Structures are given as C-alpha cells and as structure tokens.
Amino acid sequence: MIEVTDLSKRYGDKLAVDHLSFRVEPGRVTGFLGPNGAGKSTTMRLVLGLDHPATGTATIGGRRYADLAEPLSMVGALLEAKAMHPGRSAQQHLWYLAQTQGLPRSRVDAVLALVGLTGVAHKRTGGYSLGMSQRVGVAAAMLGDPRVLLLDEPVNGLDPEGIQWVRNLMKQLAAEGRTVFVSSHLMSEMAVTADHLVVIGAGKLIADCSTQEFIERNSERSVLVRSPDAARLASLLTGDGGTVRPVAVNGDQPSPLRVTGLDAPRIGELAARAGLVLHELTPQLASLEEAFLERTSGSVEYQAPEPVTAAPEGASR
C-alpha cells in the first residue's frame, strides 16, 4: 500500500506538487491521472525517494522507500524508458540490478522471458526501439517480484499489441493482490485499465475515487445541435431551461451549439414547433476523456490556444 500525506515539492518558485494526500490500495489498478506537467512523475519520484519533498511524507507498506532493506523485492518502478546505458545489454542492465539485491541470475532470465526480450537480451540497449526499452523497464520493475508497482506512462511507445500486453499484465498483477499504481495523461487508457483513479492538476488533488464514479460524477450529458438559425434556436432552448454554449468552428457553416439540460427529443420538438431547420441533432455520450478535460481544464500547465475545429468537440469514443 502506498500512502502519500501532505506531499509537496517546489522547483524554484513553482509548486510542482501541492500538499498532495492519497492512498493506493492493493488488489486493484490505481490510475494516476493528470495533464502533462501536473506533477505525476514528480510525485512518483518523491514516493521512490529520488527527490526530496518540501513537505509531507510518502510511505510504501508503512516505510519510506529509502528505509527499505531490499527495495526491489518490495517495490518495482518504471520511470522513463530510456534510463539505461545504451552500451549495456538488457541482460547486463538487469544483472547488475539483481546483484545489488542478491537475486539469482534465474530472476534475470525469468523477467526477460516475461517481457519477451530473451532473444535480444545480449544486444546493446542503444539499438532498442522505445517499445523494447519500455519492456526492459518493465522487466527491471518485475525483477524482485515486488508487491508494489509504480509505472510512469508504461504504454508510451508501445505498439497496440504491447499496450494490450501491459494492460493485461497490470490487471493480472492487481488480481494477485499487488498494489499497482500507474500514471497516464490519457483518459481513454485509464478508462480500460484502472479500477480506481487519483486525478491531479497543477500538483493538486482533483479526485480520488473509482473510475466509474469519476465518469458519472463529472460528466453531464449534452446534445450537439446545428442549425442555420442558431441565434433563435439558442434563445428558444434557453427559454425552456436549457444551457447553450456555442462550439467554436472553422469556416462559414452554421456554428454548432452544445446544449445541456434538455434531451434530444425535446430539442427536436421545440425546433419543429418554432419551424426551425436543424442540420444536426446528436446526443453526446460523456467519455472519461471529457470528464478529465472538464476537471483539469483550469490546471493545464501548457495550454494551447482554444482549438478551432469543425469536428464536434469531445466526440465520444
């Protein structure tokens, strides 16, 4: 179990992690979600004792990482994929790590087989693809058969098959009763992998709940409407208790409206009664992606200017 209490980290005058508290329980996959720059990696580095916190503590099974006697047998971690000497083979990289813990060479062979790198184990990692490096990182994390796993963006650079493999591995490890804590900036990825979510933005905790609950709590159902007479339609719908927001578009076609508070049949009826032409009437299913954007929109570190696109905003997948 991972327990983070009042954890903060300051870089210069910027608070990268801002008094964060949460627990990661065993037996399930906990997704650690946030936009880029939200402080996910920093939090993981603090939990792993690589960085020193400004305030607070992080413990794993009740101990600070630095106090673990044989850390790799307790905690497995995957940080950035390319964190290995390009001149060393995967086998050598894993072997020196195993030696620090007094683990036998059979463990190295076992994790190489687990990640499917047995055939290239003696090749220098400098020639590996990002996906292969990522697999070496997973192998290193699994070396000591740990009870707790921290994986920072493990599907980065993997092909669809590799992504499927990592998902299944995480689920399997959680099913075995291990603690699995996995970060991602991709909602869609977490929606299919995580049972529980810890969501942060700008270093602050935004949500700590089940994935299902997060979607339900954070999504409002909306309807996308397109009409050449958008202004009249908008006032009509507002009069009937709806909330109308224009969706930015490119070009001169009618601007679509996002309507909440009214369902599609009701909107259709109102438009028909007023004799308004509709070009589009699409119920929008809220996705985790939307819920996520909704909750973190105020905290995005590197925000691009408002997107201008003709595609319906946040179309469900």
Add this chain to the structure above:
Amino acid sequence: MTTITQAPRARFGQLLLAEWTKLRSVRSTIWSLIAFVVVSVGLTSLITWLIAENWNQANAADRAATVADPVATILGTGLYFGQLVICVLGVLAISAEYSTGTIRASLLAVPRRLPMLAAKGVVLALLVLVVGELVALGSFFAGAALLDEHAPVALSDPGVARAVTGAGLYLAVLGLFSMAVGALLRHTAGAVAAIMGIVFVLPIIANFLPGSWGQHVYNYLPSVSGAMLAQARQAADQVLSPWQGFGVCCAWTALLLTAAFILLKKRDA
C-alpha cells in the same frame, strides 16, 4: 503487508559485484584501459628514447636530475599523459550514470545512496590500481632499458620499487579524485574539463608563482603532490617527501569524496 526484516550488512559485497558488472559491461572502460596502456608505455618509450638520443645536447641541470633519480624521469614521461585517461575513466564511472539516466535505476536499487558510490569507488580504485601497477612496471622496464647507457637504474635500487608501486597507487587515488569531480558536477564534459584544469593547467599556472609560497602552492596541488610518490627521493626544489606528497593528494581526494557523498545524499537524483 508482512514485516520487512533488515538485511544483514554483508550486502556491500553484492554492491561491489554490481559495480564490477557495470564497469566491465561498457565499452568505454575497455577502450580507456587500452588507451591508457598504449599511451603510457608508448610515450614512456618514445620520450626516454629521445632523452637518451639527445643526451649530449641537454642542459647539465636536466641531466643531473635524471641521473639523481632516473625512475622519477621515466615515470614522469608516458604516465604523465596516461593519467589523463584515468581521469576520464574516473569521471565516466559516475557521470555516464547521470547522462544516461542509469543513476535512477541504481539509486532505486540502493536508496541509501552512499553505499552505491562507495562500492563504485572501491571497484574503480582496485581496477586502476591493478592496471596502473602493471603499466608502471612495464613503463619502468622500457624506460630503464632505453636510459641504461646514461642513467642506469634497477628495481632493487633504494626507493625505486616504492616509486614504481607508488605510481600505481597515485593513479588509483587520481581515479577516485576524478570520480568525485564527476559525482559533484554530474556532467561528463564539465567534469572532464574541470579535472584537466586541475591536473594539467593549475600546475603550469602555479609554476609561475614567485618565491617560497609559490613553490608551496605548486607542491600542494593534488596531481603534483600525488605524483611525488612515483619518485625514488624528494627533489631539491620540493617541499614535501614522496609519502607526504601522496598524503596531501589523498587529503584532497578525501575532501572531494566527502563533498560528493554529502551532495549525493542531499540532491534530487
């Protein structure tokens, strides 16, 4: 979660094995050592041969110094350049961990941090000591054979065996000194530049300092003092004996290693 039993401290042996695996599994180590052997023995042979060839044109003071302590002259030729390779090897042993990101894997495995750098230092120093002793011995025999006509010297002469073994000892300490600089700066190019400045540039500048204090500054520089152990006896213009000089070099190294240990513990990795 089950209680974690504190492992016995016999673990340092495991760390030594791990650091040995790290050191021997990168090509830069092999190439550095090959370069070290070639540069040291090759330049010792070349330079002592030139000294012997030009013996009659050399000034009297130089000739007198060579005759007084031939082993110092021999070990001061090729190994003076060879030590550069040891500096690079020492820096790379730690700076490459930072440049490649391996340091994070290493510190996750050894979160107390200091045992990792200590084990690395022990393995590096032992490797440089063994290779350094062999190269010092080879350089000595090559140089002694070439100088034999003008400045005969044998391993059994007073102080000579100590000077030859002393060259290896100095190189081992220089390797540690370089590793400490690498650990402090955490950047290969910066650390190599710094160590070049300390080993090669500072002595040249200090040489220009006037008077007795200038002489003291020069003699107390890390590389100048350490190399004194590779002489059979204290020269007339030196203020330290060979062992005193080596002690000064060790003190500098201990100082830098202490700083490196403190910062390794304190800094974010």
